[in-house]
Amino acid sequence: MRSEGADLEIRYFQESIGPEAAERMVLRMPEGAITISRSVDDLIHAEYELNGSASLLSMWRSSVRRHDSILIMTNETPKDIYTASVSVSIPERIKDLEVHSMKGEIDIRDCPIDILAISELGTVHIHGAHNVEASNVQGSITLVNCGSATINTIDGSVKCSKMNGSLHVETQGGDIQASRIKGNVIALTTGGDISVLKPEGRIRLISHDGDIELELSSVFGGGEANTYSGDINLMLEQANVEFRAETLSGQISSPGTTISSGAGPRRCAYKIGQGTKRLHVKSVLGDIEVE
Secondary structure, three states: OOOOHHHOEEEEEEEEEOOOOOOEEEEEEOOOEEEEEEOOOOOEEEEEEEEEOHHHHOOOOOEEEEEOOEEEEEOOOOOOEEEEEEEEEEOOOOOEEEEEEOOOOEEEEOOOOEEEEEEOOOOEEEEOOOOEEEEEOOOOEEEEOOOOEEEEEOOOOEEEEEEOOOEEEEEOOOOEEEEEEOOOEEEEEOOOOEEEEOOOOOEEEEEOOOOEEEEOOOOOOOEEEEEOOOOEEEEOOOOOEEEEEEEOOOOEEOOOOOOEOOOOOEEEEEEEOOOOEEEEEEEOOOOEEEO
16 A cells, blocks of 8 residues: 555656667556656656655665666666656657556657657557657547657547558547548547548548548548448548448438438449549448438
């Protein structure tokens, strides 16, 4: 058990570490908010906010290990010391960053490097990275101004915008939002909604129970959007696609087009603009609406 709140003291610890030959850095923190940014010099700077008894805090030390070109920082505190937060700035020499947290928030900003971020129960926010792998069980994951990304979450929501590469997202119960993705987009969810705005590459959007929203611009690589029981809403005014839609028991609303009817599925197909790419959307039980 941790010390009672009345007995806790707050201490701040600072340290500067030379990376030496390290080009990859691994940061493992069991708890507390983690903030990472770019260093102003060639050193790694870390600041910890710790809560605990004065006797234990006075003896606390972080752990730094090195193996070839890898530097590993850990904070395995005694059971009576709680890490409220840690802020780390890393130099340009570090090209690859790996961050692990059990139940803390991870916030990484303006580090143009490859990043792996894993937080079991916390949110993840990454801005300005190269290639990203991010995962959690609960909590949102947000990426802005990054390259390519692979994201996995159980119940968390995902928001990605202004990505220069491809995006692959898988979640069970969370919603997925993606806008202005230059590369291909794969978004797979069981119970969440999917919203993709102005993708420039190919898309594959699949939700079992959720709705799908898709807005296209004139630059688009083609693809598909499928949902079992959700609705599909499409904004295609600026698109250049060969469009095909199908629903088994729902309705299709597409102004100015003819919808096939009868005992079987409802379908429609037509060309928008130059029709240079193909877009196929399908819902088994839901409606499809084209604006």
